[in-house]
Amino acid sequence: MSETTPPRYDVIAIGNAVVDVIASCEEELIDELQLNRGGMTLIDEARAAELYEAMPPARELSGGSAANTLAGLASLGLQCAFIGQVADDQLGTVFRHDMRATGIDFDTPAREGEPATGRVLIFVTPDGERTMNTFLGAGQYLPAAALDEELIASGAILYLEGYLWDPEEPRRAMRRAIEVARGAGRKIAFTASESFVIDRHGDDFRAMIEDGVIDILFVNESELATLTGEADFEAGLALVAGKVPVLVATRSEKGAVAIAHGERAEVAAVPVIKVIDTTGAGDQFAAGFLSGYVKSEPLTRCLKRGAIAASECIAHYGPRPEADMIALMAERL
Amino acid sequence: MSETTPPRYDVIAIGNAVVDVIASCEEELIDELQLNRGGMTLIDEARAAELYEAMPPARELSGGSAANTLAGLASLGLQCAFIGQVADDQLGTVFRHDMRATGIDFDTPAREGEPATGRVLIFVTPDGERTMNTFLGAGQYLPAAALDEELIASGAILYLEGYLWDPEEPRRAMRRAIEVARGAGRKIAFTASESFVIDRHGDDFRAMIEDGVIDILFVNESELATLTGEADFEAGLALVAGKVPVLVATRSEKGAVAIAHGERAEVAAVPVIKVIDTTGAGDQFAAGFLSGYVKSEPLTRCLKRGAIAASECIAHYGPRPEADMIALMAERL
Helix, strand or coil: CCCCCCCCEEEEEECCCEEEEEEECCHHHHHHCCCCCCCEEECCHHHHHHHHHHCCCCEEEECCHHHHHHHHHHHCCCCEEEECCCECCHHHHHHHHHHHHCCCEECCCCECCCCCEEEEEEEECCCCCEEEEEEEEHHHHCCHHHCCHHHHHCEEEEEEEHHHHCCHHHHHHHHHHHHHHHHCCCEEEEECCCHHHHHHHHHHHHHHHHCCCCCEEEEEHHHHHHHHCCCCHHHHHHHHHCCCCEEEEECHHHCEEEEECCEEEEECCCCCCCCCCCCCHHHHHHHHHHHHHCCCCCHHHHHHHHHHHHHHHHCCCCCCCCCCHHHHHHHHC | CCCCCCCCEEEEEECCCEEEEEEECCHHHHHHCCCCCCCEEECCHHHHHHHHHHCCCCEEEECCHHHHHHHHHHHCCCCEEEECCCECCHHHHHHHHHHHHCCCEECCCCECCCCCEEEEEEEECCCCCEEEEEEEEHHHHCCHHHCCHHHHHCEEEEEEEHHHHCCHHHHHHHHHHHHHHHHCCCEEEEECCCHHHHHHHHHHHHHHHHCCCCCEEEEEHHHHHHHHCCCCHHHHHHHHHCCCCEEEEECHHHCEEEEECCEEEEECCCCCCCCCCCCCHHHHHHHHHHHHHCCCCCHHHHHHHHHHHHHHHHCCCCCCCCCCHHHHHHHHC
């Protein structure tokens, strides 16, 4: 690894720039609309219009997996910058505002013309589970040319969102960003995002893991299974653990496991009085974990931070922290 | 009064068509931005941009005083239609969606071009008090020509929002709507909305009261004082009570009073565990009250409905009901 200059940012992320449209609904509506319950489905603009038509009254909050993680990190006091593409429209303005108001630098220019800023239609059932339907909008055309390479080289960690590996242009942009970050001696964190992404791009991910490109990998239980082809959780862990320096596997209410440089740690989920909306829980787990990791805290403590951040998130609508997270961590850790 | 055909709608409202942009903030920000704490201030687009820039991350929910009241009424099973003007833009689409998804008919065409759909920048302090800054946008140009007069004649009650009395075109439209509704033998309900509106248009309101145009008047304590020039609450009530068939005066945590056809009733506020956001509390009080009034329920019960609806509203962010209101009323009444 080459001699590096001290990083200006703790984390720089590339991800979807979308606004979440969140409605509570009854179980029946999920069936009626033939939604992929608990999952994330990519939809086109026509299907987005159709689902919105059928959706109960909603609230809009800025979302996007990696963007949510950055919002969590920024609320924990870390220096962050975001790279992603909105359109030049009202939802784009909302997304940019919310990022900047959280203290995150976000200067990727808005894209002119159609399509609009991406949005995720989220149906939340009474158990708090979210079912996401994503129209990626302008974000799916994020070009490598939109990358600020100097910015990427200036972050200790480059955090990448698997969801955005699916469309071609952002995938190319992320590959270029990885080169830049590694060239500058930075670490690469990657969140697998969703099993369907691994179904489609698992070979890319497995190759990156084998090649030692990924320093920190976030997966959930089903993503780990899809990635490894191994249904047994422990067997899946064993297949990946030696190949990434830090592996974090979340298991919803069963807690989470991390294996880093041969050391293993586990944490239970932090109980909440009532699960309102699980949107963003995984993103905030990653934020909590990384907030400890960047300070070289013990692995168990990093996991604990993740579990606390996730528990705050699922107790309200929306994927980003609403509490004073620094105070919450001080109280709960 | 002329022979009337049975109304097709319980309530038809004319009001602002705006999206609320709601952020939590510390007390200091209210001072720093020189906001009118607890009140509603009309702002232009430049000031809206300036305040948004300074605003913490926010959530967007459809708002507008009369529109919120209709949402409350619709969630209580009443047939409602809304008249108001959005622009042909994303926030306009959001507003229209949320109205229709609540079961409210809303067919006023969107206005092409600038200005954009109105929005209200709402700063919520830790005590749950909301400070509103309203850019009326397209709504302030609602022309009398946009009224569907047949629709107006088909509602048992025409509900008008004082806020919208301020801009000239909607004021003219509302005057015309009053003529149409009265010509069809319908009732006029009016909410004073805010003291500053009465400061500017009190002569209009007092004339309408004197002329017997208003059948149901909603005021809060300070609006009553501004309207009557009488600081003492009871003295203020006495000045208006004889001139409107139904007078409803809300007093926040001190409850509410109604005087109808000489009968007086009072209700205490319904306590909530934690006040999160008072946005829409008055609107939902009006909805609860009217939901009983249209069924000719006893005055005390109408007030109780109002207090229950308001208590549901202040326990969450956003100005419209989130609970199953029919179930809540069944449980609490």
